[in-house]
Amino acid sequence: MATPLQKARKDPDSMKARILKKARRIFGEYGFHGATTRMIAEDVGIDISTLYYHWGEKGDLYEAVVLDINEDLKEKLVAVERAIRGLPLATRMDIAIDRMTDYLFDNREISNLVLFRYFGKTRDASLLDFQVPEFVSEIARSMGLCRDKVNVPKIVRMHVLAMMNAIHNFVSGEDFFRSMLSVERDEYVSMVKDTLKYILLPAFTGSAGENGNNEEYGTNLKDAKTPSLENG
Amino acid sequence: MATPLQKARKDPDSMKARILKKARRIFGEYGFHGATTRMIAEDVGIDISTLYYHWGEKGDLYEAVVLDINEDLKEKLVAVERAIRGLPLATRMDIAIDRMTDYLFDNREISNLVLFRYFGKTRDASLLDFQVPEFVSEIARSMGLCRDKVNVPKIVRMHVLAMMNAIHNFVSGEDFFRSMLSVERDEYVSMVKDTLKYILLPAFTGSAGENGNNEEYGTNLKDAKTPSLENG
DNA sequence: TAATCTCTCCAACAATCGCTGGAAACATTA
DNA sequence: TAATGTTTCCAGCGATTGTTGGAGAGATTA
Numbered sequence: 001m002a003t004p005l006q007k008a009r010k011d012p013d014s015m016k017a018r019i020l021k022k023a024r025r026i027f028g029e030y031g032f033h034g035a036t037t038r039m040i041a042e043d044v045g046i047d048i049s050t051l052y053y054h055w056g057e058k059g060d061l062y063e064a065v066v067l068d069i070n071e072d073l074k075e076k077l078v079a080v081e082r083a084i085r086g087l088p089l090a091t092r093m094d095i096a097i098d099r100m101t102d103y104l105f106d107n108r109e110i111s112n113l114v115l116f117r118y119f120g121k122t123r124d125a126s127l128l129d130f131q132v133p134e135f136v137s138e139i140a141r142s143m144g145l146c147r148d149k150v151n152v153p154k155i156v157r158m159h160v161l162a163m164m165n166a167i168h169n170f171v172s173g174e175d176f177f178r179s180m181l182s183v184e185r186d187e188y189v190s191m192v193k194d195t196l197k198y199i200l201l202p203a204f205t206g207s208a209g210e211n212g213n214n215e216e217y218g219t220n221l222k223d224a225k226t227p228s229l230e231n232g
Numbered sequence: 233m234a235t236p237l238q239k240a241r242k243d244p245d246s247m248k249a250r251i252l253k254k255a256r257r258i259f260g261e262y263g264f265h266g267a268t269t270r271m272i273a274e275d276v277g278i279d280i281s282t283l284y285y286h287w288g289e290k291g292d293l294y295e296a297v298v299l300d301i302n303e304d305l306k307e308k309l310v311a312v313e314r315a316i317r318g319l320p321l322a323t324r325m326d327i328a329i330d331r332m333t334d335y336l337f338d339n340r341e342i343s344n345l346v347l348f349r350y351f352g353k354t355r356d357a358s359l360l361d362f363q364v365p366e367f368v369s370e371i372a373r374s375m376g377l378c379r380d381k382v383n384v385p386k387i388v389r390m391h392v393l394a395m396m397n398a399i400h401n402f403v404s405g406e407d408f409f410r411s412m413l414s415v416e417r418d419e420y421v422s423m424v425k426d427t428l429k430y431i432l433l434p435a436f437t438g439s440a441g442e443n444g445n446n447e448e449y450g451t452n453l454k455d456a457k458t459p460s461l462e463n464g
Numbered sequence: 465t466a467a468t469c470t471c472t473c474c475a476a477c478a479a480t481c482g483c484t485g486g487a488a489a490c491a492t493t494a
Numbered sequence: 495t496a497a498t499g500t501t502t503c504c505a506g507c508g509a510t511t512g513t514t515g516g517a518g519a520g521a522t523t524a
Contacts, residue, residue: 029353030352030353033263034266038511053471054471115347116352118401119405120266120348122262159431161409169394176350177393181390203430203431203432203433247502268481278503279503280503281502282501285501466524468523470520470521470522474515475514478513480512481509484506486504491498491499492500
């Protein structure tokens with residue numbers, strides 16, 4: 001018994017998938033209340049009732065969008081984890097920042113929607129009460145930021161949140177920040193990466209550009225075996 | 233010739249000011265489209281047409297709200313700058329983080345509205361085309377993060393953006409992150425401060441908890457005379 | 465062919481949106 | 495007191511919102 005979301009992800013050419021794709025973009029740009037079902041339907045090129053035929057209420061479509069990007073995000077995190085496994089901590093972070101930044105710049109709706117979920121509220125609270133796993137602990141483990149692989153300390157989860165938020169902010173606020181700094185797209189992207197590394201690497205690896213020797217993070221962990229996201 | 237906003241800020245007991253205060257909170261919680269003029273009027277306890285009598289269109293009220301929090305933010309930055317002037321860089325950052333975090337936790341709508349402005353769009357773009365000064369260069373100067381006091385380099389402005397965004401995120405996302413971590417309010421606030429310092433201090437001052445000896449920032453700047461925000 | 469199922473659109477619904485005209489209530493001035 | 499100006503509310507406007515019923519078009523099955 002496949003859910004509508006599973007069907008859509010299985011067949012990307014189906015009408016369900018086409019609607020979902022546009023819905024991601026529009027919900028991401030305007031938020032839940034800023035987006036209208038008519039905007040989405042018009043973007044797909046279909047009548048509005050066709051949209052309702054496939055996805056039901058606006059809230060259901062929004063939930064599908066959130067779960068959809070969550071699935072994409074998880075797949076990407078697994079791929080990044082595989083790429084950095086076994087490398088020293090500083091290298092792991094360097095690569096992870098590069099890859100996640102590139103990926104999110106190519107899929108801006110993801111950052112937009114994550115931030116909307118963090119910071120925005122809905123008039124009808126019951127529309128947003130569905131649960132979405134947040135991966136912070138998994139990221140902490142795959143980065144090797146804590147020794148205890150079962151129970152990730154709260155403060156470490158805060159550190160991961162700070163990292164992820166920093167990336168999402170620069171991706172999602174691109175238009176605003178770029179016009180503020182008067183830079184082109186390419187220059188902005190590389191400035192984002194530089195800034196993220198400038199700020200994050202020293203904190204987690206000891207000093208900028210070098211491998212970790214911080215007493216809490218670093219040395220003993222930089223090539224520690226880390227558990228996998230893939231069986232979650 | 234005083235603008236409505238100036239009148240409201242001058243007399244905090246006036247109806248204009250009472251409406252503005254509630255509007256800050258509701259626009260901050262729900263965003264421009266999520267908030268309705270009826271919600272605001274109901275919150276003040278007045279009829280909706282009274283709101284329109286004082287503030288005109290919804291977009292005008294929203295603009296007044298944004299300019300209002302901007303003025304508050306500027307005043308706070310001036311106060312913080314005065315408190316940290318002349319101190320070593322690490323101390324400056326430590327105090328600035330503490331004060332700004334406390335202030336924004338006490339005035340969450342500010343962080344909410346700043347983030348909405350960065351990441352959200354409006355259906356009618358012309359509603360948001362008013363300009364708001366962004367203070368990034370002033371913050372960079374008052375923190376002593378650059379030598380050239382006239383022209384703050386773009387990469388330094390990016391660093392300031394990263395700092396400010398990190399604070400706004402934790403303030404604005406309090407509900408979400410707290411339920412994610414299962415912590416009480418007080419514990420969350422102190423975890424936020426710890427995390428901000430853990431991440432930001434090493435990058436800007438060389439190593440955690442110590443004064444700066446970074447070759448770009450730090451040494452020569454930690455007690456440099458910095459220009460003031462007050463005459464802006 | 466007839467019947468059934470899947471899909472798409474047209475038209476319209478009630479509710480809510482931003483917004484306004486005009487009448488009261490109140491305060492100020494003459 | 496009378497006249498004028500300011501503030502507030504009631505009632506309602508047109509437009510847009512989310513949402514639905516029902517009629518077709520097309521493919522599949524009987």
